[in-house]
Each structure stands twice: as structure tokens, then as C-alpha cells.
Amino acid sequence: MWTWFHRLASPPTFYRWGGTLQVIFGVAAAVLIVVGTYGGLVLAPADYQQGDAFRIIYVHVPSAWLSLLVYTTMAVAGGVALIWRMKLAELFVVAAAPIGAAFTALALVTGMLWGEPMWGTYWVWDARLTSELVLLFLYLGVIALNGAFEDPRRGARAAAVLALIGVVNVPIIHYSVEWWNSLHQGATVTKFDSPSISMDMLWPLLVNALGFTFYYCAMQCMRMRALVLSRERDARWIREAVA
Amino acid sequence: MGIWGAVWTREWQLLFRQRQDLLQPLTYFTMVVMIVPLGVDPADAVLTLVAPAIVWIAVVLAVVLSLDRLFRDDARDGTLAVLLTAPTPLWWVLLAKLGAHWLGLGSLLAIAAPIAGAAYGLSLAAAGVLFVTVIAGTLGLMALGLVAGALTVGLRNGGVLVAIILLPLYVPLLVFGAGAVAAVQSGFPGAGPVYFTAALSMLYATLAPPLAAVALRLSYD
Amino acid sequence: MLQFDSIVLRRGRKTLLGPLSADLPPGSVTHLQGPNGVGKTTLIHALVGLREPDAGQVRWNGDDIFERPESLRRVLCYVAHDATGNAALTAVEALRFTLAVTGEEADAATDALREFGLTGRSLTQPLRTLSAGQQRRVALARLAVSKAALWVLDEPLNALDAGSRDALCQRFAQHAQAGGTVVVTSHQPLPIDAHCIDLAAA
Numbered sequence: 001m002w003t004w005f006h007r008l009a010s011p012p013t014f015y016r017w018g019g020t021l022q023v024i025f026g027v028a029a030a031v032l033i034v035v036g037t038y039g040g041l042v043l044a045p046a047d048y049q050q051g052d053a054f055r056i057i058y059v060h061v062p063s064a065w066l067s068l069l070v071y072t073t074m075a076v077a078g079g080v081a082l083i084w085r086m087k088l089a090e091l092f093v094v095a096a097a098p099i100g101a102a103f104t105a106l107a108l109v110t111g112m113l114w115g116e117p118m119w120g121t122y123w124v125w126d127a128r129l130t131s132e133l134v135l136l137f138l139y140l141g142v143i144a145l146n147g148a149f150e151d152p153r154r155g156a157r158a159a160a161v162l163a164l165i166g167v168v169n170v171p172i173i174h175y176s177v178e179w180w181n182s183l184h185q186g187a188t189v190t191k192f193d194s195p196s197i198s199m200d201m202l203w204p205l206l207v208n209a210l211g212f213t214f215y216y217c218a219m220q221c222m223r224m225r226a227l228v229l230s231r232e233r234d235a236r237w238i239r240e241a242v243a
Numbered sequence: 244m245g246i247w248g249a250v251w252t253r254e255w256q257l258l259f260r261q262r263q264d265l266l267q268p269l270t271y272f273t274m275v276v277m278i279v280p281l282g283v284d285p286a287d288a289v290l291t292l293v294a295p296a297i298v299w300i301a302v303v304l305a306v307v308l309s310l311d312r313l314f315r316d317d318a319r320d321g322t323l324a325v326l327l328t329a330p331t332p333l334w335w336v337l338l339a340k341l342g343a344h345w346l347g348l349g350s351l352l353a354i355a356a357p358i359a360g361a362a363y364g365l366s367l368a369a370a371g372v373l374f375v376t377v378i379a380g381t382l383g384l385m386a387l388g389l390v391a392g393a394l395t396v397g398l399r400n401g402g403v404l405v406a407i408i409l410l411p412l413y414v415p416l417l418v419f420g421a422g423a424v425a426a427v428q429s430g431f432p433g434a435g436p437v438y439f440t441a442a443l444s445m446l447y448a449t450l451a452p453p454l455a456a457v458a459l460r461l462s463y464d
Numbered sequence: 465m466l467q468f469d470s471i472v473l474r475r476g477r478k479t480l481l482g483p484l485s486a487d488l489p490p491g492s493v494t495h496l497q498g499p500n501g502v503g504k505t506t507l508i509h510a511l512v513g514l515r516e517p518d519a520g521q522v523r524w525n526g527d528d529i530f531e532r533p534e535s536l537r538r539v540l541c542y543v544a545h546d547a548t549g550n551a552a553l554t555a556v557e558a559l560r561f562t563l564a565v566t567g568e569e570a571d572a573a574t575d576a577l578r579e580f581g582l583t584g585r586s587l588t589q590p591l592r593t594l595s596a597g598q599q600r601r602v603a604l605a606r607l608a609v610s611k612a613a614l615w616v617l618d619e620p621l622n623a624l625d626a627g628s629r630d631a632l633c634q635r636f637a638q639h640a641q642a643g644g645t646v647v648v649t650s651h652q653p654l655p656i657d658a659h660c661i662d663l664a665a666a
Contacts, residue, residue, distance in 0.1 A: 082457065137411040144407055148398050149462075150476065157461045158394045161454060162408060165390060168450070169412055172443065176415035179436075183422055234477070249564030253553070260552040260590075321547030321603065322561075328512050329566045330537040336565070463514055 009088045011228045012237045018221045025218035032211030039204030047201075053117040056110050062209040063107035064128070066216055067135055068170070070100030074142075075167030078160030088224070090156035091231070093163055094146055095223035099216060101139035107132050127181040131174050138166045152231060246331045247339050254343035257316075268309040269351050275301040276359040287364050294363035295373065295424035298356050302377055303384060303413055307406050309348055310388040313340060314396040314459075323396070327463060333456035341382075341389050341452065349381035365428070372427045376420040376440050383416050383444030386451035393458035415443055465489050466511065466614060466645055471520035473506050480506055483520060486661060490613070493636050493646040495654050498663035504649040505545060507663065508618045511647065512542045524614075541566070541612035545619040545649075547603040551592035555582055555602045558591060568609050576608035577601075581628065596623040607635060615639060616647045630655060 040058030081089035149155030423436035472482035549558030
């Protein structure tokens with residue numbers, strides 16, 4: 001049974017079905033994001049307190065969710081890569097890191113853009129934003145470590161170890177930053193997990209979140225296929241596949 | 244003598260004979276602590292307020308600088324090759340290394356920290372909590388450093404990379420360690436964050452040796 | 465028995481060595497020959513489990529050493545080409561550590577060092593005060609005590625004088641006669657019977 005799985009997870013096989021998958025994911029992502037964005041920008045009613053400024057959550061919240069999702073999947077792939085020594089899992093880790101970093105940066109930037117009309121300042125040291133900032137540095141650490149090795153396989157496995165330590169730390173960091181925030185009585189401003197968000201504001205958020213997830217899947221397929229091409233450059237099957 | 248005994252003995256022999264490995268981080272700590280008041284208004288109110296953070300950050304920086312000695316010499320003189328091909332469990336060896344490094348440098352930093360805190364105007368209670376959090380927290384800092392050092396052994400510019408990798412991972416220890424002192428300063432009970440610091444250190448010290456062993460094997464050249 | 469089966473070793477894009485296969489049975493002394501840079505140390509790293517080959521397998525008694533590293537490590541005595549021990553330790557301390565950590569008899573350290581020609585002050589002074597030849601002999605002194613069946617040594621003859629070289633090679637021959645396996649790299653010829661593998665031709 002494992003041989004079937006290993007054959008499926010071999011680079012040439014992945015290159016083939018990854019190509020199909022990325023198209024499917026890409027189309028799904030495009031549709032969902034268009035629907036969700038339209039719903040969020042046009043259909044959803046303006047917020048009682050914040051007016052139209054709150055609409056940035058339709059980008060901010062899905063990005064934040066994705067930043068955590070990508071890190072978790074990256075760490076799981078890292079574990080698989082180390083335990084079962086799967087080349088494809090190693091490529092998953094290397095491919096996911098910049099995508100996750102981009103989502104984190106997007107969450108931070110949109111958080112800052114939201115901050116300006118809300119609290120009059122671009123940056124507040126509240127628990128959520130600070131956690132996201134630390135997460136961004138975790139991603140940068142993984143990217144930097146991977147890039148520091150000449151041998152790409154060793155770099156990928158080192159990045160996998162780091163991703164594993166990081167994933168254990170992400171909830172700890174989250175909790176510690178919240179505690180720090182409460183200790184120093186900072187403003188807990190980013191409160192969309194408050195139950196008062198109404199359904200007609202919520203559904204575009206969920207649609208966008210799903211759309212972003214499909215976008216991640218599409219991007220991941222693309223990046224992994226590119227990495228496969230670059231790593232297996234000298235292999236025979238490449239010429240047949242690319243021709 | 245057992246494996247633990249052999250590694251332990253060797254680590255202490257090296258610490259005593261290469262005393263600069265302990266004295267240099269300690270000196271760096273002292274200099275950071277000394278330099279900060281020159282950059283701010285040295286009024287008591289300001290310094291006492293930032294004391295927990297500054298002292299703790301100085302501890303973190305000193306620990307990051309000290310991590311080089313964990314693997315650098317062993318990689319160069321063939322000891323690492325012996326350890327990696329020996330039938331002994333590598334994580335056990337690394338735990339001994341971590342323990343010696345912690346007791347050697349961690350205890351020195353834990354003694355220096357309240358003294359620095361006193362220079363910043365911390366109360367006796369707060370300085371006491373500072374001692375406890377530093378001795379507890381340095382174990383966790385060094386455990387994470389053990390893994391980061393193992394991942395970067397043999398890399399050309401490992402030092403800066405280690406700092407980039409470690410600083411986000413150090414956030415919880417910093418928050419709880421400095422936060423405990425800050426809490427006591429403001430009159431709140433500090434037991435909670437002290438326990439958290441110790442708990443985190445124990446978690447990291449448990450996970451680090453096996454992870455560092457994996458990292459060492461995959462990054463050895 | 466140590467075997468390597470169609471192993472390929474790459475450095476970056478380039479194939480350094482391979483595909484290479486050989487059986488190294490008990491009682492053999494194998495000399496891996498080749499000029500500097502051909503990949504002797506890389507091959508040694510693959511044989512002792514420090515580096516996984518890019519293709520092929522290294523086997524000890526039939527087991528892939530990367531699947532079951534313990535079976536090899538228990539019988540291995542590996543001396544790297546840059547093995548000197550920490551410069552701040554004395555010869556006795558360094559050897560005691562190496563012996564203890566590889567599961568050998570640590571108390572036999574002093575006698576082993578004497579067998580390798582280190583006496584008196586050279587035993588109790590920091591390694592940095594010893595000559596290159598003396599440091600090499602400290603690193604090699606493990607062989608006098610080791611119960612390991614497989615000896616793998618990378619450039620052991622470097623920095624040794626002619627007398628020490630001959631004594632060491634005699635030791636290799638004796639170990640092989642007693643049923644052990646010896647794998648040695650060197651760019652010089654060995655003065656004993658050995659099965660030569662020329663890596664430059666691979």
C-alpha cells in the first residue's frame with residue numbers, strides 16, 4: 001500500500017497531476033474571491049460603528065487565518081519529510097514558506113491600514129498584530145535557514161526542523177503575547193471573534209477565506225512544480241515532460 | 244565512567260580552561276546594561292520601568308552570543324564526527340552539553356541580573372524574581388539555542404542566522420520572564436508568569452536534545 | 465561485512481563519484497586511493513553513515529546503514545582526517561572522553577597512549593602544545609583499545625614519521641588477520657597487502 005503512495009508522491013507523477021490541480025484550484029480561488037469580495041464590498045451593510053472602513057476585514061481576516069494555516073501545513077509536511085524522508089514533503093516546506101510570509105505581511109499591512117481610520121495610528125502593539133509580526137519573523141527564519149545551505153536537500157530538511165519547533169511555539173507565542181497585552185492594558189482592538197458579527201457580514205468573510213485557501217493550494221502546486229523542475233533538472237523524465 | 248559523566252567532565256574541563264567562553268558573554272551583558280541608561284533619561288522612574296525588559300533583553304543577547312561555543316570547536320576538531328558515529332544516544336550527550344552550558348553561564352547571568360536590576364532601581368522583591376526568572380529562563384533560551392546551533396553548524400555565517408532564527412522563538416520566555424518582574428514591580432503577584440517561564444524552559448529542555456540530534460545529523464558536512 | 469552497492473555521491477550538480485560498488489569482507493584491508501579532491505573523504509562519510517549517498521546503498525551485514533544506523537555504530541571505530549581533540553584538553557583527557565563515548569574502556573587510555581609513543585609530559589599537557597604528529601597519534605591511540613570490528617580511517621598516515629607509519633600499518637594487518645575489517649584512505653601507498661580501489665578511475 002505504501003508503494004502506491006510513494007509512487008503517487010514521486011516528483012514526475014506530482015508534476016503531472018499538479019498541473020491539473022493548480023488549474024482547478026486557481027479557478028475555484030478566482031470564483032470564490034470575486035464572489036466574496038463583491039459580497040464584502042458591495043452587498044454587506046455598513047458597520048454601525050466603523051462605517052465602511054471595516055470592510056478591510058474581508059482581506060485582513062482571511063490573510064491572518066491563512067498565515068496560520070500555511071504554517072501548520074508547512075510544519076506537518078516538515079514532520080513527514082523528516083520521518084519518512086519524502087522528497088516531495090521537503091519541497092512542500094520550501095514552497096510554502098514564502099507564501100505564508102506573504103499572507104502574514106498582507107495581514108499586517110491590512111491591519112495597519114485598518115488601524116489608521118480606526119485608532120488614528122498605523123501601528124498598535126495589540127496582541128493580534130504583535131503575534132502576526134512574530135509569525136512573520138518565524139517565516140523569515142525558515143526562509144533564511146533554507147537559503148543558507150548549498151545543498152538544497154539539507155536546506156529543506158533544516159527548514160523542516162525549524163518549522164516543527166516553530167509550530168510548537170505558535171500557540172505559546174500567541175498566548176504569551178495576549179497575556180503581555182493584558183498585563184500592560186493595551187487596546188484589544190482586533191476583536192472579530194466577538195459573537196456579534198451578523199450573518200450578512202460574515203458570509204463574504206467565509207467565502208473569501210475559502211477562496212484564499214484555494215489560492216494557496218494553487219500557488220503551492222505552482223511553486224512545488226517549479227521546485228521539482230529545478231531540483232530534477234538533469235533527470236531524463238524532465239525533457240519528456242517539458243517537451 | 245558513563246557517557247553522561249564523560250561529556251559532563253569534558254564540558255566543565257573546557258569551561259574552566261577557556262574561561263573567556265563564560266566571561267565574554269557576561270561582559271557583554273554588563274556592557275549592554277550599562278549602555279542603555281546613556282540613551283535615555285536616567286531618571287529613576289524611567290529606568291525602573293524599563294529595567295525588567297532591558298535586563299532580560301541583555302540576558303537574551305548574551306545567551307545568543309554564547310551559543311557559538313556549543314558546537315564550533317567540536318565540529319572543527321573531530322569530536323562531532325566521533326559523537327555522530329558512536330553508538331551512544333546523541334540526545335543524551337546533547338542534554339549533558341546543555342546542562343553544563345546552563346549551569347555554567349546561566350547561573351552567572353542569574354547572579355548578574357539582579358545586580359543590574361538594583362542599579363536600575365528595582366526593589367528587592369523584584370530583583371529576587373528577576374533572579375528566579377533568569378535562572379529558569381536561561382535553560383529554555385539555551386535549549387532553543389542548542390537546536391538553532393545544531394541546525395547551523397558548519398554554515399559560514401551561522402552567527403547572524405542563529406539570532407534571526409531564535410529571536411521570534413524567544414518571545415514567550417521574554418514576555419513571561421520580564422513580565423513576572425514587571426508584575427511584581429506593580430504590586431501584582433508574580434507567581435504565575437514565573438511558573439510559566441519555568442514550564443516553558445522544561446518543555447524546551449525536553450524537546451531540544453532529540454531535535455538538536457536530528458538537526459546535527461542532517462547539517463553535518 | 466561492509467558493502468556499498470552502486471552508490472553515487474554528488475557535490476551540487478556535479479557527480480563526484482560513482483556509481484561505485486564493492487564488498488569489504490572481514491579480514492580485508494582496503495585502501496581507497498586517489499588525489500586530493502577526488503572525493504575520498506566524501507566516500508568515507510558515506511561509509512560511516514555521516515552522509516547519505518545520492519543513490520545506492522551502504523550495507524553492514526545486509527542492513528542498510530541509514531535504515532539501521534545502530535548496527536554499524538556498535539562495531540565502528542572511525543578516525544576522521546582532522547581529528548585532533550580539543551586543544552585545551554590533555555591527551556589523556558581527550559582519549560578518555562573518546563573511549564567513554566564510544567563504549568570502550570576509558571581507563572585504558574594512558575596505556576594506549578604509551579603504546580603509541582606518547583610518554584611523560586606529553587600526556588599531561590594541553591594538546592595545543594603537542595606537535596602535529598603527536599596529536600595524530602593521540603587521535604589514533606583509540607585503536608590500541610578498541611574492540612570494534614570495523615576500522616575506518618581517513619588519511620591516518622598524514623603527519624606521521626616513517627617509523628610510526630610502519631607501526632600503524634602493522635597494526636592494520638594484525639587487525640585484519642584477527643578477522644576485522646580496515647578501510648583506509650591515503651594518497652600515499654601502504655607498505656602492507658591491501659585491496660586498492662582507485663577512486664580517480666571511478
